[in-house]
Amino acid sequence: MKRFLLLAIWTILADFSEAISLWDSTGPYHVGYIQQVLNHTTPNDPTTPGDILLLTIYYPTPQIPNTTVPYVDPITAKLAEETFGLSKGSMSTLTTRLQFEAPTLLGTRPEFGNGTSPYPTIIFLPGLGLPCVGYTAIQSELASYGYNVVSIDHPGEAPFIQLPYGGRGIPGSLNESAPEVPRAVYDYRVSDVLAVMSEPFLPSLIRTYGIPINTTHFGIFGHSIGGAGAAGVMAANDTKIASLFKVGGNMDGTFIQYLNDSTPVTDLDRPFMELAGEQHFYGSESSSDSDPTWKYFNNGQSGWRRSFQVNGTMHLDFSDIPLWVERLGQEGTLGAQLGKADGVRTTYIVASILRKLFGFVEGRRLDRVDRYAEKVPELFVLSENRRI
Ligand SMILES: *[C@@H]1O[C@H](CO)[C@@H](O)[C@H](O)[C@H]1NC(C)=O
Numbered sequence: 420m421k422r423f424l425l426l427a428i429w430t431i432l433a434d435f436s437e438a439i440s441l442w443d444s445t446g447p448y449h450v451g452y453i454q455q456v457l458n459h460t461t462p463n464d465p466t467t468p469g470d471i472l473l474l475t476i477y478y479p480t481p482q483i484p485n486t487t488v489p490y491v492d493p494i495t496a497k498l499a500e501e502t503f504g505l506s507k508g509s510m511s512t513l514t515t516r517l518q519f520e521a522p523t524l525l526g527t528r529p530e531f532g533n534g535t536s537p538y539p540t541i542i543f544l545p546g547l548g549l550p551c552v553g554y555t556a557i558q559s560e561l562a563s564y565g566y567n568v569v570s571i572d573h574p575g576e577a578p579f580i581q582l583p584y585g586g587r588g589i590p591g592s593l594n595e596s597a598p599e600v601p602r603a604v605y606d607y608r609v610s611d612v613l614a615v616m617s618e619p620f621l622p623s624l625i626r627t628y629g630i631p632i633n634t635t636h637f638g639i640f641g642h643s644i645g646g647a648g649a650a651g652v653m654a655a656n657d658t659k660i661a662s663l664f665k666v667g668g669n670m671d672g673t674f675i676q677y678l679n680d681s682t683p684v685t686d687l688d689r690p691f692m693e694l695a696g697e698q699h700f701y702g703s704e705s706s707s708d709s710d711p712t713w714k715y716f717n718n719g720q721s722g723w724r725r726s727f728q729v730n731g732t733m734h735l736d737f738s739d740i741p742l743w744v745e746r747l748g749q750e751g752t753l754g755a756q757l758g759k760a761d762g763v764r765t766t767y768i769v770a771s772i773l774r775k776l777f778g779f780v781e782g783r784r785l786d787r788v789d790r791y792a793e794k795v796p797e798l799f800v801l802s803e804n805r806r807i
Pocket residue numbers: 458
């Protein structure tokens with residue numbers, strides 16, 4: 420009862436506060452989104468309930484937004500404030516211009532059809548314990564350039580997930596200090612994608628609504644354990660699905676699948692890009708604090724590969740979190756987890772280089788990635804594999 424009273428007070432406060440936009444996307448399209456709950460049971464799931472997934476699809480829309488919406492639900496806002504030491508009520512002042520169920524690009528050009536789009540479909544996987552909504556800026560930025568971004572939440576993992584259409588709220592149930600948990604989360608990152616890509620989920624959703632989403636050409640990227648998961652999906656035994664992924668990316672994630680260096684590395688033989696925070700000189704063979712799993716994974720790749728350090732960033736800079744603290748004027752609250760880089764600029768750089776990477780799937784040249792990196796002083800090449 421007390422909790423609901425408090426929430427009601429915050430809602431009132433928020434109504435009197437100025438709304439602050441989390442991110443204004445820079446592409447030619449506006450951004451719509453839909454959400455769908457999928458019934459899928461994960462074996463040996465360390466979370467509860469373990470029998471559903473939540474898909475969020477961010478997509479380009481021609482419709483101009485006429486209002487703003489809260490960035491996150493009130494419970495997630497409160498939990499984020501508590502977890503990250505942000506002032507009470509501040510998170511609920513953050514807004515977006517995302518449009519729920521806005522019209523798609525279907526029929527606006529002949530190539531936007533039921534199940535077709537010239538842009539690859541991008542699957543996004545979050546870091547351990549973060550909801551996908553915590554990466555709204557990068558995902559909506561990509562959607563504003565034409566990409567459909569499908570992100571997968573595993574309800575029960577993040578501190579709170581609000582199901583759509585007035586559904587229930589699901590509290591987090593993951594014991595992050597249990598030693599077996601990270602590997603279990605990695606395993607279901609991979610198995611969740613393989614499930615979503617199969618009937619009766621994403622393919623059936625696209626058919627039912629006639630969504631103009633590319634069903635043959637996919638890219639995948641993720642943050643932290645989600646970045647490890649992106650490589651895991653591309654390497655999966657289910658070659659029919661794995662081969663739909665033409666490129667992948669890992670934002671600052673340890674390849675947990677290769678912590679044991681007796682595990683043979685799968686050569687993905689497709690373009691793969693890694694973005695590293697400054698914490699570790701990942702991949703630089705000489706540095707004692709570099710992440711050995713990057714070196715191990717990278718040495719096993721024969722395709723085009725780039726590892727860039729994004730100077731001035733730490734692990735959480737690859738999420739919306741630096742935008743929260745900057746937009747809310749609460750810099751310094753997260754100390755060591757955020758770097759000194761400007762959050763708006765980092766978000767723009769990360770989304771831009773990902774766009775150059777995904778452009779490869781549309782037939783553009785991968786040297787656009789290098790040309791972009793050469794222009795941006797914060798992007799520093801750690802290691803590379805130049806074969807195309
Ligand atoms: C998913 O499971 C819920 C609860 O068991 C059920 O009410 C719902 O109809 C199921 N949805 C589908 C599409 O099977």
